[in-house]
Amino acid sequence: MDQAAVPVTLTPKDYKSGLKPVWCPGCGDFAVLNAITKALAFAGLPREEVALISGIGCSSRIAAYTSVYGFHGVHGRALALASGLKAARPDLTVLVAGGDGDGLSIGGNHFIHACRRNMDMTYIIMDNEVYGMTKGQASPTTPMDWDHSKLTPHGPGVRPFKPAALALAAGAPWIARAYSGNPNQMAKLIAEAVAHPGFSFLHVMSQCITFCPEQTDWKAIVDERAEPALSDADEAARLFLHESGFQTGLLYCEQRPTWPPAGAAIVDQDALAGLAASFRV
Numbered sequence: 001m002d003q004a005a006v007p008v009t010l011t012p013k014d015y016k017s018g019l020k021p022v023w024c025p026g027c028g029d030f031a032v033l034n035a036i037t038k039a040l041a042f043a044g045l046p047r048e049e050v051a052l053i054s055g056i057g058c059s060s061r062i063a064a065y066t067s068v069y070g071f072h073g074v075h076g077r078a079l080a081l082a083s084g085l086k087a088a089r090p091d092l093t094v095l096v097a098g099g100d101g102d103g104l105s106i107g108g109n110h111f112i113h114a115c116r117r118n119m120d121m122t123y124i125i126m127d128n129e130v131y132g133m134t135k136g137q138a139s140p141t142t143p144m145d146w147d148h149s150k151l152t153p154h155g156p157g158v159r160p161f162k163p164a165a166l167a168l169a170a171g172a173p174w175i176a177r178a179y180s181g182n183p184n185q186m187a188k189l190i191a192e193a194v195a196h197p198g199f200s201f202l203h204v205m206s207q208c209i210t211f212c213p214e215q216t217d218w219k220a221i222v223d224e225r226a227e228p229a230l231s232d233a234d235e236a237a238r239l240f241l242h243e244s245g246f247q248t249g250l251l252y253c254e255q256r257p258t259w260p261p262a263g264a265a266i267v268d269q270d271a272l273a274g275l276a277a278s279f280r281v
């Protein structure tokens, strides 16, 4: 048999770049890296058919730690980059990852429009409720009374976002939540997210014990959802507005036409090939 025709079975380790993460000991982002590589191995995706796009922040460094194509982008612009990539290369499996600051503050506008646009990609927010990389300022998901930052010594005093509710209101058709303390469930959800045709949003509660040591308490309040995912947006709205924010599992799933519509080319492939050729020496 032709050697080239023998399918190669990749293990989770094969999807790691070998670079040692600079994350602090105990950071929840290690679990996200492990879950992504596990999910990719489970899906059996060739590395050259996957791209992981990120923004800026501790969590966004994840792109460098995998062996798939990667782009460590600009703060808050990962979804814009990923949308352009998916438009030009619809054949690629596109994963996008970053922090709560990256995705919900400076990148918030891109987030809501990515939800409603429904391009086929998976977006993972690694939510540690803080700006980790810049040393612990309040983010859009920081509790109102969190008083550990010198910038907001009495707490930010602003209601935190509910990312799942925001995603639902903006039109995301697939919404799940995972916790860094349960990487197996997270890997399963990432594999499901990748298989879902459309925009899939995975909200990961990923602890930052350096700036928020109290987040070790999350393990006591995380609640794995036993019921099947909701498909009714009204019911999901009730759930997302009133839940604790620590319910994990696939929470909401509906089928909706993806963008661009099947058969509609939004990128002139000839022009793109010409552009690519102009960069070759």
Ligand SMILES: Cc1ncc(C[n+]2csc(CCOP(=O)(O)OP(=O)(O)O)c2C)c(N)n1
Pocket: 056, 057, 058, 059, 060, 075, 098, 099, 100, 101, 102, 103, 106, 126, 128, 130, 131, 132, 133, 134, 139
């Ligand atoms: C346009 C721009 N604004 C601000 C910054 C500074 N900055 C770098 S990382 C970061 C916050 C990262 O927080 P988050 O996205 O929650 O990720 P984490 O580090 O917690 O994983 C900020 C404000 C930047 N790099 N670029």
